[in-house]
Amino acid sequence: MPKGPTKRRPETQARLQEAARQVFAEVGFHGATISDISERAGYTNGAFYSNYANKDELFLALVDANAERVREQLQQRIETLNASDLTLDRIAELFAMVQPEDQQWFLISTEFTLHAIRHPDVARRFAEHKANLRAELVTVMETAFARTGRAASVDLGDLVRLLIAIREGSLRQSFVEPDELPPGHLERAFWPLLFNAVTTPVEGAQA
Known part of the structure; x- marks a missing residue:
């Protein structure tokens, strides 16, 4: 040990x-x-x-490190924008950005996900670490929406789960067909529509 x-x-x-x-x-x-x-x-x-x-424990440490990287990048992108520049379209664009290291992480996390599905104890621990990332993203998203003068009308935890599902499915297609579907294209096209549908203006807020 x-x-x-x-x-x-x-x-x-x-x-x-x-x-x-x-x-x-x-x-x-x-x-x-x-x-x-x-x-x-x-x-x-x-x-x-x-x-x-073991390797499982090391990989879970990588999950935490990657979650911190994602959170820091999103928070920095949002904090650098003036309030007038932070719109739902801009939030979608910031969340949709794909970094060079994302393809490498997609490769190793996809394989570990399959490993976890086959081993319930590993899946349980993997889920706990992924929940930490979702909690961080909920905070970032709540703050971003608030700065646009809007608030979520749905459970933000569920929304983040949906965004991750869209993101992972979109990247899977993009890495197979990069010429047909550039990474981030579906997110940039459809997330603004989704964000508009699941948020409402905050009374008295200055958008």
Whole structure:
């Protein structure tokens, strides 16, 4: 089992996570071995097991790191806009942006999702980590809507689940047919309509 914290632990974990991200993307979650990850990070297997119990635990740490990346990017994009520039169309555009690292993450997260579906205990833990991301997105979206002078008329948790489902399905098609469907196209086209349908003006708010 992982040992207690040390001064070097954050650096070690960061290197193991980056190595795992690379190896998972190259050979898949099941194809990657702990030796592969440790070697790529420049450590021994002992260093791996001092920080993570297994590949599942390491991947869940990657889920949390990716969630923080997504949250920070969205929050920074929204905070840089003046109130007059923040419209429902602009919110949809900001949420629809696709970064170069998103394709790599899509590859490894899709395979791990299938792994989790086949193993209920892993699925339970995976769901708990994904719920943290949804909670963060709910806060970001609520704040963004408020700045436009609108509020959600539906449960924001359910709305975020729907947006994630659209996003994942859209990216799946785009990565297979990039010339026919550029990444983010469906989101930019239809999310403004959805946002307008599920929000209402706040009385007294200045939009």
